[in-house]
Amino acid sequence: MLETRWHIVRHAPVDNPEGRIYGASDKPANTSNRIAFEALARHLPGDAVTITSHLQRTTQTLDAIRDAGLALPKPVIDARLGEQDFGDWVGLTYDEARAKYGEAYERFWLAPVTERAPNGESFLDLLARVQAAITDLTDRFSGRDIVCVAHGGTIRAAIAIALGAPPEHAIRFATDNLSTTLIDWLHPEPGFEGGWRVRGTNIPAR
Secondary structure, three states, rough: OOEEEEEEEEEOOOOOOOOOOOOOOOOOOOOHHHHHHHHHHHHHOOOOOEEEOOHHHHHHHHHHHHOOOOOOOOOOEOOOHHOOOOHHHHOOOOHHHHHHHHHHHHHHHOOOOOOOOOOOOHHHHHHHHHHHEEEEEEHHOOOOEEEEEEEEHHHHHHHHHHHHHHHHHHHHOOOOOEEEEEEEEEEEEEEOOOOOEEEEEEOOOO
């Protein structure tokens, strides 16, 4: 059976001591955790296609995995795999967003799948673009291992796609920095229409 295997790594942490909302803004990653990168270099497949979002923290994370000893090719960069855009809340602390946007802020957390921050995206918006990207890239790199460095929201969307789960369930999954989520597309063959398999979520780098 032909399989396309996704190894999705969440980017390295972003230094954010004030707890500001950064979402789809282009914050750099802190790639100082050499031990974690060496663990990823040991466990990820070396003959894989590599994919990142357009945000620098994903390419910096991929570069750190390479520097730790895993020879990976230049990545395909796909902006559809970027983090959820929190619009006008970006740059604010959660307390500042609550104070400034009041009812809209409270509504978002009551229905976080469907609600949008002002000038931002809902999780459903994120899910739609991630689904389009994963479908296209799975077809393009059929039968390959794919190492993808992405974001917490992107990974939850991928889990929702693989499980066929309601988005409200997928947002409950933990996606820690430098963890790996493993999903495989099993391609159709006679008597089988194809389907996703989940081999693991939030696997720590160790």
